[in-house]
Amino acid sequence: MSVMPPVLRPPAPRRPKAKAKAKTDGPSAFPGRARQRWLRPLSPRTDLGTAALVAAVVxxxxxxxxxxxxxxxxxxxxxxxxxxxxxxxxxxxxxxxxxxxxxxxxxxxxxxxxxxxxxxxxxxxxxxxxxxxxxxxxxxxxxxxxxxxxxxxxxxxxxxxxxxxxxxxxxxxxxxxxxxxxxxxxxxxxxxxxxxxxxxxxxxxxxxxxxxxxxxxxxxxxxxxxxxxxxxxxxxxxxxxxxxxxxxxxxxxxxxxxxxxxxxxxxxxxxxxxxxxxxxxxxxxxxxxxxxxxxxxxxxxxxxxxxxxxxxxxxxxxxxxxxxxxxxxxxxxxxxxxxxxxxxxxxxxxxxxxxxxxxxxxxxxxxxxxxxxxxxxxxxxxxxxxxxxxxxxxxxxxxxxxxxxxxxxxxxxxxxxxxxxxxxxxxxxxxxxxxxxxxxxxxxxxxxxxxxxxxxxxxxxxxxxxxxxxxxxxxxxxxxxxxxFPDNRNVTDWHPQHDVASMRSHFDDLYQGNTMIVGDPLTEANRLGRRQVWHDLPGGSLLQVAGVKSLNNYTGISYRTYMRHLCMSYYGGTCQSLYSRLWRPDSDSPEKLADLLRLETVVLQTPRHLQDVLNPPAVPGKPQDKPLTFPTGWEVRRLDDHTMILHREQALPWPDGRVSYTAPGLQVRADRVGGDGVGETIRYTGAGEVRVAALLWPGWRATVDGRSVRLEGTDVGIMKVVLPPAAPGGSVLRLSFRPPGFRLGQGTALLGFLGGLAVVLLWYRRRRRLAVSALDADTSDRRSSTDS
Incomplete structure (x- = not known):
């Protein structure tokens, strides 16, 4: 049987395409592929490339x-x-x-x-x-x-x-x-x-x-x-x-x-x-x-x-x-x-x-x-x-x-x-x-x-x-x-010092130990200029950058008793009346408030020129203001138009710890803060009350020789412990902190980790099962094709 050769037909002549008339009266104004590219993708042709370009631009x-x-x-x-x-x-x-x-x-x-x-x-x-x-x-x-x-x-x-x-x-x-x-x-x-x-x-x-x-x-x-x-x-x-x-x-x-x-x-x-x-x-x-x-x-x-x-x-x-x-x-x-x-x-x-x-x-x-x-x-x-x-x-x-x-x-x-x-x-x-x-x-x-x-x-x-x-x-x-609109003036411009080395060199000898700033830097900044005031009185928590142990810090969860007792704002500013209260016995203690807080430096931001505070001018018909007095045991280290700095003359006892008061009959032999700066170990003899200059946040725990003891808060919010009689050779009070709910949080996080691991493993198992099913189906199709 002969096979006829295929008939070779000449290709049909191509008709010239008519030029499409530009339209501007509807969506069809963009013919062909241009209809899908009117916005025109940027140079990269992949998502990864476009995302990288967008990231670089931003x-x-x-x-x-x-x-x-x-x-x-x-x-x-x-x-x-x-x-x-x-x-x-x-x-x-x-x-x-x-x-x-x-x-x-x-x-x-x-x-x-x-x-x-x-x-x-x-x-x-x-x-x-x-x-x-x-x-x-x-x-x-x-x-x-x-x-x-x-x-x-x-x-x-x-x-x-x-x-x-x-x-x-x-x-x-x-x-x-x-x-x-x-x-x-x-x-x-x-x-x-x-x-x-x-x-x-x-x-x-x-x-x-x-x-x-x-x-x-x-x-x-x-x-x-x-x-x-x-x-x-x-x-x-x-x-x-x-x-x-x-x-x-x-x-x-x-x-x-x-x-x-x-x-x-x-x-x-x-x-x-x-x-x-x-x-x-x-x-x-x-x-x-x-x-x-x-x-x-x-x-x-x-x-x-x-x-x-x-x-x-x-x-x-x-x-x-x-x-x-x-x-x-x-x-x-x-x-x-x-x-x-x-x-x-x-x-x-x-x-x-x-x-x-x-x-x-x-x-x-x-x-x-x-x-x-x-x-x-x-x-x-x-x-x-x-x-x-x-x-x-x-x-x-x-x-x-x-x-x-x-x-x-x-x-x-x-x-x-x-x-x-x-x-x-x-x-x-x-x-x-x-x-x-x-x-x-x-x-x-x-x-x-x-x-x-x-x-x-x-x-x-x-x-x-x-x-x-x-x-x-x-x-x-x-x-x-x-x-x-170069800045947002609805919120606070702190004019911060930002060079860490210069801040530390400036405050190295100026502010020593626990430091309290008395006054409101925002108020003085409006009077004297923000850069001048905040050079010595940085707002918020900026003193932490200079290595200063400041009691004035910015917080969104103000410790209630501490803030009210010191009439302190959320950004660390205080009222001027705090200055005189620092040198009086506190409301629930025979000790001065400055001693309970273990203050070593007090920075007084004066409400007006300091000379007027030290020597108030006589005003006819107005009672004479009492001149500002300095507490005994403190010395003035700096004096200028808006800042006075007082330093404690004698070093505080227990320099490595935070004990600020002990009752008669209690002797603290050693007090040392742990290497992490949180926990504390206090060795003592006798019995009675001890106060520690640290806020009693929920999560603090105290033990004496391994047995739990109760922690109480003072009017200013610091820790108070009534210690039981010490053992013959002395006892040890240990303070430690763990965030409240930490164990429960750990447990739920662990369950979440195990659950996440299970989800990922199930996903891999499902993918493998689908891949095997697809392979079996492909093999079956090939066999069917071969048999046919």
Whole structure:
């Protein structure tokens, strides 16, 4: 049988393609692949490359605020509390110690109960070592803040990509969110614990969702969840819970109950560490001014309005709200990104709601946090709703990224352009009406947004790439805000000394031993100038950096009796009447208060020129003020316009310990603090009362020759022990500290570790089973093909 050769047919002539007519009246204006690339991805073509580029861009942009204010990241709480305490923690770690309590820091030394210092978080501990090793608080602050801004931007990008937003769209919002008003001016500049919790929440979101889809090892969301919990920021923990609820809602809507179970497992493992982190705070509340039973109230403090949120694209809008020092915010706290509102008329919002079941969690996060942002000023431990605005903006940014991924709407282009113009004008007017004195700033900001929006509209109508313009606009607006609003004057500018070596050389001989500052540095700073006053009277916990054992420290959980007895504020300022009370017997002791506290240096901040205090001028018709007197046994070591320093002439007994008073009939033979600076060993004979100059935080334990004895607190809050009669050769009192709830926290953390290990092993087992099933199916198909 012959086989006919195939017929070779000449190829048909190609018809010339007609040139497509450009359209500007609908989504089809972007033909072919251009319809999917109107935003145009940035140079990298992979997620890893784009994330790296975004991280590099944000790391560079984070330095822009420093061009107009070099102390931008060493501001308010960061200067007064976080960096000084991290410096102390880092010093202890470098010396081989890890202490949940630093008794020498008094009211600011309960690191476990404060929680916000992140003493259980490995990255925070590394940052503490960096702070101690850098030798400069300012350098450490810049590095740490930049680090967490980068972590945040990568997390935002990953969340957007997890919801199938385009790479360019995800990159645009990922660059914008870290420089939104609250995140930059409050969290990054001051409240670093909030930034840490927020940054890790974004990573928990994308990793937990990807794990629920079976695309990621459960160890990853467990790790990010633990990073959230161990930062010690309750808002981060709240964010993890809200995100978990949103993801569970998505899975239930999709009918995937097994995914909810998987999410519950990894969330439970992460939350298992919360007892270790937060129980000391809850169980210490009885002696602090921070009560967990605060209830629900609304004083309007740091509560933005709905209208404030609608001005999220107005770079110069300064909302009115109850806050510190002023009746309005001195920075654009509710600003998000310049392009979001002007882009609203051009985006195809149908893409966002096209798959509602898979994206319901995004809307839930945005709605819940928006409602909370404009809610009561305090609910239980959570206060100041402005802190929640960045979580609401996170959900909104994901929605915007999804809308940006789709093809824009260019039909009725003139009407859309007019709508954009109206949005910009309204934002400018509201910015001016909120602060008429800022007219020039508002005009410049409105013109800047208007120019950027004009360029954006031109590119939209011509189908040209937009991503680089949106990022460039973010850079331009950030530069403008750095010049117009270089600092946040609603919070405290401590003008901190930041060079550790110079601070130590300055205070080496000036302040010796336990040091008490009498007076309020904030009051004197307003009179004499902050740099002059705070050179000798650093605010908050800054004296810790100089190696001074200061009794004045910044704290968020003030020890109630100590603070009231010394009329001390949360940042360490005191009333002037404390000076005379130091030299009188205390209310529940025959000893002077200065001796009970083992003071060796007293720094008196005078309310007026010292010569007027020493020799009050006679005023006709007014009683003569009593001249200031000096206590016996103390000498004046320095005298100037605003500071007087007294030093104890004779050394205190038991220089290696903390004993400050012994009753008649009790003899202390030796007193020594342990090498870690916490525990103490006291050898004695006789019997009676002994007082130890350290605050009686919950968690202290006392034993005499191995038997527990009761610890009591004095009126000022220091420890008091009534010792039983000593053994013939003398007895030993041992003081030790363990955070309250530590054993329970250890137990839950251990259960969490075992549970996490089980989750990971089950995941590997399931993957192996699926791989074997797939291999068997492939082998069966091959056999069937061979047989046929």
């Amino acid at each position: 790391a560079v942009l984070a330095q822009i605020p420093l061009l107009t204010n070099r102390f931008f990241y060493l501001w308010d709480d960061s200067a007064a509390e976080f960096l000084p305490v991290w410096h102390r923690i880092g010093q202890d770690l470098l010396a081989g110690h890890w202490n949940p309590l630093v008794p020498d820091m008094w009211n600011g030394g309960n690191l476990a109960a404060e929680a916000l210092f992140g003493i259980w978080n490995p990255l925070v501990l590394l940052d503490a070592v960096l702070t101690a090793g850098s030798g400069d608080l300012l350098v450490a602050a810049i590095i740490i803040k930049t680090q967490f801004l980068v972590i945040l931007t990568v997390g935002v990008y990953a969340v957007c990509r997890e919801y199938r937003a385009g790479r360019a769209a995800a990159a645009v919002v990922a660059v914008a969110l870290p420089f939104s008003g609250f995140t930059l001016y409050f969290d990054a500049a001051s409240w670093i614990a909030g930034l840490m919790g927020f940054a890790w929440t974004t990573h928990f979101w994308w990793s937990a969702r990807r794990y629920m889809r079976g695309r990621l090892n459960p160890a990853v969301p467990i790790l990010f969840g633990l990073m959230i919990v161990t930062t010690g920021n309750p808002y981060g923990l709240l964010g993890m819970v809200v995100v978990a609820i949103a993801l569970a809602t998505e899975s239930l809507a999709a009918g995937d109950r097994r995914a909810v179970g998987r999410l519950g497992a990894v969330s439970a493992v992460a939350v298992s560490a919360s007892a270790l982190v937060f129980l000391p705070l809850v169980l210490s509340a009885g002696v602090t001014t921070r009560s967990p039973a605060s209830g629900i109230m609304n004083t309007g403090f740091l509560v933005p309005g709905v209208g404030d949120l609608l001005n999220m694209s107005a770079p110069a809008y300064l909302p009115h709200s109850v806050s510190w020092h002023m009746s309005f915010w001195t920075v654009p706290a509710t600003y998000l990104a310049w392009f979001i509102a002007p882009l609203v008329p051009w985006l195809d919002w149908r893409r966002v709601v096209r798959r509602p079941r898979g994206r319901i969690g995004v809307g839930l996060v945005a709605v819940v946090y928006t409602a909370a942002t404009v809610g009561p000023s305090q609910i239980w431990l959570f206060r100041w709703p402005l802190r929640l605005i960045e979580y609401a903006y996170l959900g909104l940014c994901v929605i915007v990224a999804l809308a940006l991924t789709g093809t824009p709407r260019t039909d009725q282009a003139r009407r859309r352009a007019a709508a954009t113009a109206v949005i910009i004008v309204i934002g400018g007017y509201l910015s001016w009406s909120a602060q008429p004195a800022q007219a020039v700033t508002v005009i410049v900001a409105t013109a800047l947004v208007g120019t950027l929006s004009w360029l954006m509209v031109r590119r939209l109508r011509s189908g040209r790439p937009l991503a680089r313009l949106l990022v460039a606009g973010t850079v331009a607006v950030l530069g403008f805000q750095a010049m117009a």
